[in-house]
Amino acid sequence: MGISFTKINRQSVTESIVEAFKQKILNGEISSGDKLPSERDLVESFGVSRASVREALRALRYMGVLEVHSGEGTFLTENISLLSDHFKISLLLKQCSVRELVEARKIIECETVSLATIRSSKEEKEALKKLHKYAMTLVDDEQPFLKADFAFHEKIAEMSQNMVLVEMLNATRDLTLSENMYVIEREGQIKRALDFHSSILYYILSFDADNAQKAMLAHLEDIERSIRDLVSRH
Incomplete structure:
Protein backbone atom coordinates (compact mmCIF):
# COMPACT_ATOMS: atom_id res chain seq x y z
CA MET A 1 0.00 0.00 0.00
CA GLY A 2 1.45 3.35 -1.01
CA ILE A 3 1.14 5.84 1.81
CA SER A 4 2.48 9.35 1.24
CA PHE A 5 2.67 12.32 3.59
CA THR A 6 3.13 16.06 3.03
CA LYS A 7 6.09 17.94 4.47
CA ILE A 8 5.39 19.50 7.86
CA ASN A 9 6.39 22.56 9.82
CA ARG A 10 9.36 21.90 12.08
CA GLN A 11 7.60 23.27 15.17
CA SER A 12 6.39 20.44 17.44
CA VAL A 13 7.68 17.86 14.96
CA THR A 14 6.71 14.78 16.96
CA GLU A 15 3.17 16.05 17.59
CA SER A 16 2.83 16.97 13.91
CA ILE A 17 3.78 13.46 12.82
CA VAL A 18 1.31 11.99 15.31
CA GLU A 19 -1.34 14.36 13.93
CA ALA A 20 -0.54 13.25 10.38
CA PHE A 21 -1.05 9.60 11.29
CA LYS A 22 -4.27 10.47 13.13
CA GLN A 23 -5.66 12.21 10.05
CA LYS A 24 -4.74 9.28 7.79
CA ILE A 25 -6.50 6.88 10.16
CA LEU A 26 -9.63 9.00 10.60
CA ASN A 27 -9.83 9.61 6.84
CA GLY A 28 -9.63 5.88 6.19
CA GLU A 29 -6.36 6.16 4.28
CA ILE A 30 -4.69 3.77 6.75
CA SER A 31 -6.54 0.81 8.20
CA SER A 32 -5.96 -1.65 11.03
CA GLY A 33 -3.14 -4.03 10.16
CA ASP A 34 -1.64 -1.88 7.40
CA LYS A 35 2.14 -1.93 7.11
CA LEU A 36 3.90 1.44 7.40
CA PRO A 37 6.43 2.70 4.86
CA SER A 38 10.07 2.25 5.79
CA GLU A 39 11.72 4.70 8.14
CA ARG A 40 13.70 6.13 5.22
CA ASP A 41 10.51 6.69 3.20
CA LEU A 42 8.84 8.42 6.16
CA VAL A 43 11.83 10.73 6.60
CA GLU A 44 11.58 11.69 2.94
CA SER A 45 7.77 12.11 3.03
CA PHE A 46 7.73 14.30 6.13
CA GLY A 47 10.91 16.21 5.27
CA VAL A 48 12.27 15.86 8.80
CA SER A 49 15.21 14.14 10.44
CA ARG A 50 15.42 10.40 11.06
CA ALA A 51 15.58 11.13 14.80
CA SER A 52 12.24 12.98 14.66
CA VAL A 53 10.56 10.12 12.82
CA ARG A 54 11.95 7.59 15.28
CA GLU A 55 10.73 9.65 18.25
CA ALA A 56 7.24 9.92 16.77
CA LEU A 57 7.05 6.21 15.95
CA ARG A 58 8.25 5.40 19.43
CA ALA A 59 5.51 7.62 20.92
CA LEU A 60 2.88 5.98 18.71
CA ARG A 61 4.02 2.53 19.85
CA TYR A 62 3.71 3.55 23.50
CA MET A 63 0.22 4.87 22.75
CA GLY A 64 -0.74 1.50 21.31
CA VAL A 65 -1.29 2.83 17.78
CA LEU A 66 1.63 0.95 16.19
CA GLU A 67 3.21 -2.44 16.75
CA VAL A 68 6.46 -3.93 15.44
CA HIS A 69 6.49 -7.42 13.95
CA SER A 70 10.02 -8.79 14.14
CA GLY A 71 11.51 -9.22 10.68
CA GLU A 72 8.37 -7.86 8.98
CA GLY A 73 8.12 -4.17 9.84
CA THR A 74 5.85 -1.73 11.66
CA PHE A 75 2.08 -2.07 11.41
CA LEU A 76 -1.00 -0.19 12.51
CA THR A 77 -2.45 -2.07 15.46
CA GLU A 78 -5.63 -4.05 14.99
CA ASN A 79 -7.31 -2.02 17.72
CA ILE A 80 -7.36 1.69 16.85
CA SER A 81 -10.75 2.55 18.31
CA LEU A 82 -9.10 4.97 20.77
CA LEU A 83 -8.56 7.39 17.91
CA SER A 84 -12.30 7.82 17.45
CA ASP A 85 -12.65 9.22 20.96
CA HIS A 86 -12.26 13.03 20.98
CA PHE A 87 -10.83 13.19 24.50
CA LYS A 88 -8.14 10.63 23.75
CA ILE A 89 -7.30 12.34 20.48
CA SER A 90 -6.72 15.55 22.42
CA LEU A 91 -4.38 13.64 24.72
CA LEU A 92 -2.44 12.28 21.77
CA LEU A 93 -1.98 15.81 20.50
CA LYS A 94 -0.86 16.94 23.97
CA GLN A 95 -3.48 19.65 24.24
CA CYS A 96 -3.35 19.05 27.98
Whole structure:
Protein backbone atom coordinates (compact mmCIF):
# COMPACT_ATOMS: atom_id res chain seq x y z
CA MET A 1 0.00 0.00 0.00
CA GLY A 2 1.45 3.35 -1.01
CA ILE A 3 1.14 5.84 1.81
CA SER A 4 2.48 9.35 1.24
CA PHE A 5 2.67 12.32 3.59
CA THR A 6 3.13 16.06 3.03
CA LYS A 7 6.09 17.94 4.47
CA ILE A 8 5.39 19.50 7.86
CA ASN A 9 6.39 22.56 9.82
CA ARG A 10 9.36 21.90 12.08
CA GLN A 11 7.60 23.27 15.17
CA SER A 12 6.39 20.44 17.44
CA VAL A 13 7.68 17.86 14.96
CA THR A 14 6.71 14.78 16.96
CA GLU A 15 3.17 16.05 17.59
CA SER A 16 2.83 16.97 13.91
CA ILE A 17 3.78 13.46 12.82
CA VAL A 18 1.31 11.99 15.31
CA GLU A 19 -1.34 14.36 13.93
CA ALA A 20 -0.54 13.25 10.38
CA PHE A 21 -1.05 9.60 11.29
CA LYS A 22 -4.27 10.47 13.13
CA GLN A 23 -5.66 12.21 10.05
CA LYS A 24 -4.74 9.28 7.79
CA ILE A 25 -6.50 6.88 10.16
CA LEU A 26 -9.63 9.00 10.60
CA ASN A 27 -9.83 9.61 6.84
CA GLY A 28 -9.63 5.88 6.19
CA GLU A 29 -6.36 6.16 4.28
CA ILE A 30 -4.69 3.77 6.75
CA SER A 31 -6.54 0.81 8.20
CA SER A 32 -5.96 -1.65 11.03
CA GLY A 33 -3.14 -4.03 10.16
CA ASP A 34 -1.64 -1.88 7.40
CA LYS A 35 2.14 -1.93 7.11
CA LEU A 36 3.90 1.44 7.40
CA PRO A 37 6.43 2.70 4.86
CA SER A 38 10.07 2.25 5.79
CA GLU A 39 11.72 4.70 8.14
CA ARG A 40 13.70 6.13 5.22
CA ASP A 41 10.51 6.69 3.20
CA LEU A 42 8.84 8.42 6.16
CA VAL A 43 11.83 10.73 6.60
CA GLU A 44 11.58 11.69 2.94
CA SER A 45 7.77 12.11 3.03
CA PHE A 46 7.73 14.30 6.13
CA GLY A 47 10.91 16.21 5.27
CA VAL A 48 12.27 15.86 8.80
CA SER A 49 15.21 14.14 10.44
CA ARG A 50 15.42 10.40 11.06
CA ALA A 51 15.58 11.13 14.80
CA SER A 52 12.24 12.98 14.66
CA VAL A 53 10.56 10.12 12.82
CA ARG A 54 11.95 7.59 15.28
CA GLU A 55 10.73 9.65 18.25
CA ALA A 56 7.24 9.92 16.77
CA LEU A 57 7.05 6.21 15.95
CA ARG A 58 8.25 5.40 19.43
CA ALA A 59 5.51 7.62 20.92
CA LEU A 60 2.88 5.98 18.71
CA ARG A 61 4.02 2.53 19.85
CA TYR A 62 3.71 3.55 23.50
CA MET A 63 0.22 4.87 22.75
CA GLY A 64 -0.74 1.50 21.31
CA VAL A 65 -1.29 2.83 17.78
CA LEU A 66 1.63 0.95 16.19
CA GLU A 67 3.21 -2.44 16.75
CA VAL A 68 6.46 -3.93 15.44
CA HIS A 69 6.49 -7.42 13.95
CA SER A 70 10.02 -8.79 14.14
CA GLY A 71 11.51 -9.22 10.68
CA GLU A 72 8.37 -7.86 8.98
CA GLY A 73 8.12 -4.17 9.84
CA THR A 74 5.85 -1.73 11.66
CA PHE A 75 2.08 -2.07 11.41
CA LEU A 76 -1.00 -0.19 12.51
CA THR A 77 -2.45 -2.07 15.46
CA GLU A 78 -5.63 -4.05 14.99
CA ASN A 79 -7.31 -2.02 17.72
CA ILE A 80 -7.36 1.69 16.85
CA SER A 81 -10.75 2.55 18.31
CA LEU A 82 -9.10 4.97 20.77
CA LEU A 83 -8.56 7.39 17.91
CA SER A 84 -12.30 7.82 17.45
CA ASP A 85 -12.65 9.22 20.96
CA HIS A 86 -12.26 13.03 20.98
CA PHE A 87 -10.83 13.19 24.50
CA LYS A 88 -8.14 10.63 23.75
CA ILE A 89 -7.30 12.34 20.48
CA SER A 90 -6.72 15.55 22.42
CA LEU A 91 -4.38 13.64 24.72
CA LEU A 92 -2.44 12.28 21.77
CA LEU A 93 -1.98 15.81 20.50
CA LYS A 94 -0.86 16.94 23.97
CA GLN A 95 -3.48 19.65 24.24
CA CYS A 96 -3.35 19.05 27.98
CA SER A 97 -0.28 20.44 29.72
CA VAL A 98 1.95 18.27 31.89
CA ARG A 99 0.94 20.39 34.88
CA GLU A 100 -2.72 19.62 34.23
CA LEU A 101 -1.99 15.92 33.84
CA VAL A 102 -0.03 15.69 37.10
CA GLU A 103 -2.74 17.66 38.91
CA ALA A 104 -5.38 15.25 37.63
CA ARG A 105 -3.28 12.23 38.58
CA LYS A 106 -2.82 13.57 42.11
CA ILE A 107 -6.58 13.96 42.51
CA ILE A 108 -7.42 10.56 41.04
CA GLU A 109 -4.56 8.36 42.24
CA CYS A 110 -4.23 9.65 45.78
CA GLU A 111 -7.89 8.68 46.21
CA THR A 112 -7.66 5.32 44.43
CA VAL A 113 -4.67 4.23 46.52
CA SER A 114 -6.48 5.16 49.72
CA LEU A 115 -9.60 3.21 48.72
CA ALA A 116 -7.51 0.29 47.42
CA THR A 117 -5.79 -0.03 50.79
CA ILE A 118 -9.13 -0.30 52.57
CA ARG A 119 -11.26 -2.20 50.06
CA SER A 120 -9.00 -4.63 48.18
CA SER A 121 -8.95 -8.35 48.81
CA LYS A 122 -5.96 -10.48 49.75
CA GLU A 123 -5.92 -11.88 46.20
CA GLU A 124 -5.83 -8.40 44.69
CA LYS A 125 -2.96 -7.39 46.95
CA GLU A 126 -1.06 -10.50 45.87
CA ALA A 127 -1.68 -9.61 42.22
CA LEU A 128 -0.26 -6.13 42.85
CA LYS A 129 2.83 -7.69 44.44
CA LYS A 130 3.33 -9.80 41.31
CA LEU A 131 3.02 -6.77 39.05
CA HIS A 132 5.65 -4.94 41.10
CA LYS A 133 7.95 -7.96 41.08
CA TYR A 134 7.64 -8.21 37.30
CA ALA A 135 8.35 -4.49 36.83
CA MET A 136 11.55 -4.89 38.85
CA THR A 137 12.88 -7.24 36.15
CA LEU A 138 12.52 -4.51 33.51
CA VAL A 139 14.97 -1.91 34.84
CA ASP A 140 16.97 -2.01 31.60
CA ASP A 141 14.03 -2.36 29.21
CA GLU A 142 12.27 0.99 28.92
CA GLN A 143 9.23 0.25 26.75
CA PRO A 144 8.03 -2.85 28.67
CA PHE A 145 8.78 -1.05 31.95
CA LEU A 146 6.57 1.90 31.04
CA LYS A 147 3.68 -0.44 30.32
CA ALA A 148 4.31 -2.36 33.55
CA ASP A 149 4.50 0.93 35.43
CA PHE A 150 1.08 1.99 34.19
CA ALA A 151 -0.30 -1.51 34.88
CA PHE A 152 0.75 -1.08 38.53
CA HIS A 153 -1.17 2.20 38.81
CA GLU A 154 -4.11 0.77 36.90
CA LYS A 155 -4.31 -2.23 39.23
CA ILE A 156 -4.43 0.08 42.26
CA ALA A 157 -7.33 1.93 40.63
CA GLU A 158 -9.15 -1.36 40.03
CA MET A 159 -8.56 -2.30 43.67
CA SER A 160 -10.41 0.86 44.71
CA GLN A 161 -13.60 -0.85 43.52
CA ASN A 162 -14.74 2.42 41.97
CA MET A 163 -15.17 2.02 38.21
CA VAL A 164 -15.58 5.76 37.65
CA LEU A 165 -12.09 6.35 39.05
CA VAL A 166 -10.75 3.45 36.95
CA GLU A 167 -12.19 4.96 33.78
CA MET A 168 -10.88 8.40 34.69
CA LEU A 169 -7.38 6.97 35.07
CA ASN A 170 -7.65 4.99 31.83
CA ALA A 171 -8.71 8.15 30.00
CA THR A 172 -5.27 9.60 30.77
CA ARG A 173 -3.39 6.45 29.73
CA ASP A 174 -2.02 7.68 26.41
CA LEU A 175 -0.81 11.03 27.71
CA THR A 176 0.62 9.38 30.83
CA LEU A 177 2.65 6.96 28.71
CA SER A 178 3.82 9.82 26.53
CA GLU A 179 4.74 11.86 29.62
CA ASN A 180 6.60 8.93 31.17
CA MET A 181 8.49 8.30 27.94
CA TYR A 182 9.91 11.81 28.39
CA VAL A 183 10.47 11.52 32.16
CA ILE A 184 12.35 8.25 31.79
CA GLU A 185 15.19 10.14 30.13
CA ARG A 186 16.23 11.41 33.56
CA GLU A 187 19.05 9.33 35.00
CA GLY A 188 17.90 6.88 37.64
CA GLN A 189 14.20 7.54 37.04
CA ILE A 190 13.23 3.87 36.69
CA LYS A 191 14.88 2.99 39.98
CA ARG A 192 13.19 5.94 41.71
CA ALA A 193 9.81 4.88 40.34
CA LEU A 194 10.34 1.34 41.59
CA ASP A 195 11.35 2.63 45.02
CA PHE A 196 8.16 4.68 45.23
CA HIS A 197 6.14 1.67 44.08
CA SER A 198 7.77 -0.42 46.82
CA SER A 199 6.68 2.13 49.44
CA ILE A 200 3.16 2.35 48.05
CA LEU A 201 2.88 -1.43 47.98
CA TYR A 202 4.20 -1.73 51.54
CA TYR A 203 1.57 0.66 52.91
CA ILE A 204 -1.23 -1.01 50.95
CA LEU A 205 -0.22 -4.40 52.35
CA SER A 206 -0.02 -2.82 55.82
CA PHE A 207 -3.58 -1.42 55.53
CA ASP A 208 -2.11 2.07 56.08
CA ALA A 209 -4.25 4.26 53.82
CA ASP A 210 -2.83 7.59 55.04
CA ASN A 211 0.79 6.69 54.33
CA ALA A 212 -0.15 4.95 51.07
CA GLN A 213 -1.71 8.23 49.98
CA LYS A 214 1.38 10.21 51.05
CA ALA A 215 3.67 7.78 49.18
CA MET A 216 1.59 8.13 46.01
CA LEU A 217 1.66 11.92 46.28
CA ALA A 218 5.45 11.86 46.76
CA HIS A 219 5.76 9.63 43.67
CA LEU A 220 3.72 11.97 41.48
CA GLU A 221 5.56 15.03 42.80
CA ASP A 222 8.85 13.35 41.91
CA ILE A 223 7.60 12.90 38.35
CA GLU A 224 6.69 16.58 38.29
CA ARG A 225 10.18 17.55 39.49
CA SER A 226 11.78 15.31 36.87
CA ILE A 227 9.82 17.03 34.12
CA ARG A 228 10.79 20.50 35.35
CA ASP A 229 14.42 19.40 35.53
CA LEU A 230 14.39 18.03 31.99
CA VAL A 231 12.63 21.10 30.60
CA SER A 232 15.18 23.42 32.23
CA ARG A 233 17.99 21.61 30.42
CA HIS A 234 16.50 22.17 26.96
